[in-house]
Amino acid sequence: xxxxxxxxxxxxxxxxxxxxxxxxxxxxxxxxxxxxxxxxxxxxxxxxxxxxxxxxxxxxxxxxxxxxxxxxxxxxxxxxxxxxxxxxxxxxxxxxxxxxxxxxxxxxxxxxxxxxxxxxxxxxxxxxxxxxxxxxxxxxxxxxxxxxxxxxxxxxxxxxxxxxxxxxxxxxxxxxxxxxxxxxxxxxxxxxxxxxxxxxxxxxxxxxxxxxxxxxxxxxxxxxxxxxxxxxxxxxxxxxxxxxx
Amino acid sequence: xxxxxxxxxxxxxxxxxxxxxxxxxxxxxxxxxxxxxxxxxxxxxxxxxxxxxxxxxxxxxxxxxxxxxxxxxxxxxxxxxxxxxxxxxxxxxxxxxxxxxxxxxxxxxxxxxxxxxxxxxxxxxxxxxxxxxxxxxxxxxxxxxxxxxxxxxxxxxxxxxxxxxxxxxxxxxxxxxxxxxxxxxxxxxxxxxxxxxxxxxxxxxxxxxxxxxxxxxxxxxxxxxxxxxxxxxxxxxxxxxxxxxxxxxxxxxxxxxxxxxxxxxxxxxxxxxxxxxxxxxxxxxxxxxxxxxxxxxxxxxxxxxxxxxxxxxxxxxxxxxxxxxxx
Numbered sequence: 001x002x003x004x005x006x007x008x009x010x011x012x013x014x015x016x017x018x019x020x021x022x023x024x025x026x027x028x029x030x031x032x033x034x035x036x037x038x039x040x041x042x043x044x045x046x047x048x049x050x051x052x053x054x055x056x057x058x059x060x061x062x063x064x065x066x067x068x069x070x071x072x073x074x075x076x077x078x079x080x081x082x083x084x085x086x087x088x089x090x091x092x093x094x095x096x097x098x099x100x101x102x103x104x105x106x107x108x109x110x111x112x113x114x115x116x117x118x119x120x121x122x123x124x125x126x127x128x129x130x131x132x133x134x135x136x137x138x139x140x141x142x143x144x145x146x147x148x149x150x151x152x153x154x155x156x157x158x159x160x161x162x163x164x165x166x167x168x169x170x171x172x173x174x175x176x177x178x179x180x181x182x183x184x185x186x187x188x189x190x191x192x193x194x195x196x197x198x199x200x201x202x203x204x205x206x207x208x209x210x211x212x213x214x215x216x217x218x219x220x221x222x223x224x225x226x227x228x229x230x231x232x233x234x235x236x237x238x239x240x241x242x243x244x245x
Numbered sequence: 246x247x248x249x250x251x252x253x254x255x256x257x258x259x260x261x262x263x264x265x266x267x268x269x270x271x272x273x274x275x276x277x278x279x280x281x282x283x284x285x286x287x288x289x290x291x292x293x294x295x296x297x298x299x300x301x302x303x304x305x306x307x308x309x310x311x312x313x314x315x316x317x318x319x320x321x322x323x324x325x326x327x328x329x330x331x332x333x334x335x336x337x338x339x340x341x342x343x344x345x346x347x348x349x350x351x352x353x354x355x356x357x358x359x360x361x362x363x364x365x366x367x368x369x370x371x372x373x374x375x376x377x378x379x380x381x382x383x384x385x386x387x388x389x390x391x392x393x394x395x396x397x398x399x400x401x402x403x404x405x406x407x408x409x410x411x412x413x414x415x416x417x418x419x420x421x422x423x424x425x426x427x428x429x430x431x432x433x434x435x436x437x438x439x440x441x442x443x444x445x446x447x448x449x450x451x452x453x454x455x456x457x458x459x460x461x462x463x464x465x466x467x468x469x470x471x472x473x474x475x476x477x478x479x480x481x482x483x484x485x486x487x488x489x490x491x492x493x494x495x496x497x498x499x500x501x502x503x504x505x506x507x508x509x510x511x512x513x514x515x516x517x518x519x520x521x522x523x524x525x526x527x528x529x530x531x532x533x534x535x536x537x538x539x540x541x542x543x544x545x546x547x548x549x550x551x552x553x554x555x556x557x558x559x560x561x562x563x564x565x566x567x568x569x570x571x572x
C-alpha cells in the first residue's frame with residue numbers, strides 16, 4: 001500500500017513531517033484537582049488528576065518520603081471503530097498505564113509530597129493512533145493544572161517509517177501498517193529523553209532520523225503548550241489573583 | 246472562574262465580559278508578566294536571593310515548578326500557585342470530615358495532601374471537665390465523632406514529613422450539625438482574625454475554614470450544651486444511640502424552623518456564586534451578596550441563575566471602582 005504519494009502527501013493529506021492539529025483544554029473535570037483534554041487530530045484524550053492525597057492502600061507505598069504516583073489508562077467503549085468490549089484491564093492498557101506512570105513520575109517532584117498519593121486517570125475518547133503520546137500530553141497538563149510541582153512539562157510524540165520515509169505523528173491507518181512506530185517523550189527545557197519505545201525493527205541510521213523527527217515533534221507540542229496557547233495554562237490565574245480589598 | 250458553566254444569553258455574556266474586564270483593569274498591580282508556567286525561568290534582579298516554594302535552581306537559573314504568580318518579598322522569591330490543595334499554617338481554623346477512628350485519634354480529611362490527625366488528648370471532652378483521658382474515653386470515641394462527621398478544629402502543628410496535628414481545645418470547636426458544607430478553592434479564603442461568625446438576624450453560624458470548607462448551619466449555643474449535659478445526664482445516656490441519626494429532628498428533639506433552613510440555603514447559594522466567580526470569600530462579602538439578592542426580591546433558587554451571577558459581578562466591579570476613586 002502506498003502511504004506517501006508521489007507528490008509527497010500522506011493518506012490524510014499531510015506532509016511527512018507535519019503534525020496533526022493540536023487542541024488542548026484544561027479544567028474539564030470539575031471535581032478533580034486537575035484535569036485536561038488533549039486532541040491530536042482525531043485522537044482525543046481526557047485526563048484527571050486527584051491528589052496529592054492520603055495513601056489509600058498502604059501496602060503499595062514503597063518509599064515513605066516520596067509521593068506515590070498511580071496511573072490508570074482506559075479506552076472508552078466507543079473510542080474505536082468497532083466497540084471495545086472490556087475497556088480496561090487488558091495487557092495493552094496495563095502496559096500503557098505503566099508507561100504513563102513512569103513518565104510522569106520522572107517529572108513530578110515527588111519528594112516534596114511525602115506520605116501521599118497522586119492518582120492520574122486517562123481515558124481515550126477517540127482513538128486514531130498516537131494515543132500513548134496524547135495521554136502523556138494530557139496527563140502533563142492535568143498535573144500542571146492540579147498545582148503539583150514538576151521539574152518540566154513532559155511532552156510526547158510518535159514517529160514512524162513507511163515507504164522509506166520518516167513520518168511524524170502516525171494516525172491509525174499508518175500505525176497499523178506494520179512499520180516501525182517510535183514513541184518519544186522528552187523534557188523540552190532540559191533536553192532529556194524520559195520515554196522511548198519502538199515496535200518493529202529499524203536500522204540504526206534510520207532509527208536516528210526517526211527519533212530526531214519524533215523529538216522535534218515533542219518540541220513542537222511543548223511550544224504549542226507554552227507559546228502558541230499559553231492562555232490554557234495562564235488564563236485561570238490572572239483572574240482569581242485579583243484582590244478584593 | 247473555571248467552575249462557571251452557565252448558559253448565558255448574548256447580552257449577559259457581554260455584560261459579564263465587560264464587568265470582568267473592568268475588575269481586571271482595577272487590580273492593583275498588573276501581574277501579567279509575573280505569571281509563570283512550569284519550567285519558565287524567573288528573572289532575578291539581585292544577588293543572594295532565597296528560593297521559596299515552587300522554584301527550582303537549575304544551573305544558576307531560577308525555574309518555576311508550578312503555574313502561578315511570582316511573589317517577591319525582600320530576598321525571598323516564591324511562586325504562589327492558586328490551583329493547589331490547602332497549605333496549612335499553625336492556628337488556622339479548619340473544617341474536616343472524619344475518615345477513620347483510630348487508636349486515640351481521629352483521621353480527618355481536609356483537602357490536604359494527607360489526612361490530619363486529631364488526638365483524643367488534644368481535645369476537650371464534651372462533658373467539659375478537665376481531666377486525663379482514660380481507657381473508657383478511648384472506647385467511647387465514636388460517641389464523640391464517628392466516621393463522616395464534620396468537625397471544626399484548629400491546626401496545632403505541621404511536621405516535616407507533612408503530617409498535620411489538630412486540636413479542639415475550646416467549646417466553639419467540635420461537631421457540626423444541622424447545616425450545609427460548601428467547598429471552595431482554598432485560596433479564596435484569606436486568613437483573618439475571625440472565622441466564626443454568628444449572624445444574629447438569621448440565627449445562623451457561619452464558619453469559614455481556611456482549607457476552603459465553609460459551614461453554614463443553625464446557630465447553637467455552645468455553653469448551653471454543657472449545662473444541659475450536666476443537668477440531664479441520665480436522659481443523655483438513653484438518647485445517645487440515636488445521636489447519629491440523620492433526622493431533621495436533632496438529638497435533643499429540637500427542630501430547625503423552615504425560616505432558618507431557608508436562610509441557610511440563601512447564604513450557601515451566595516457562597517456558591519462568589520466562589521464560582523472567583524471572589525475572595527469573607528463574611529462581609531457574603532452578607533452583601535445575601536442582602537443584594539434580597540433587595541432584588543430573588544427566590545433562593547433564582548440566585549443560581551445566570552442573571553444573578555452577572556449582577557454580582559457588575560456590582561462588585563462598581564463597588565471596587567468606587568473605592569478606588571475614593572483613594
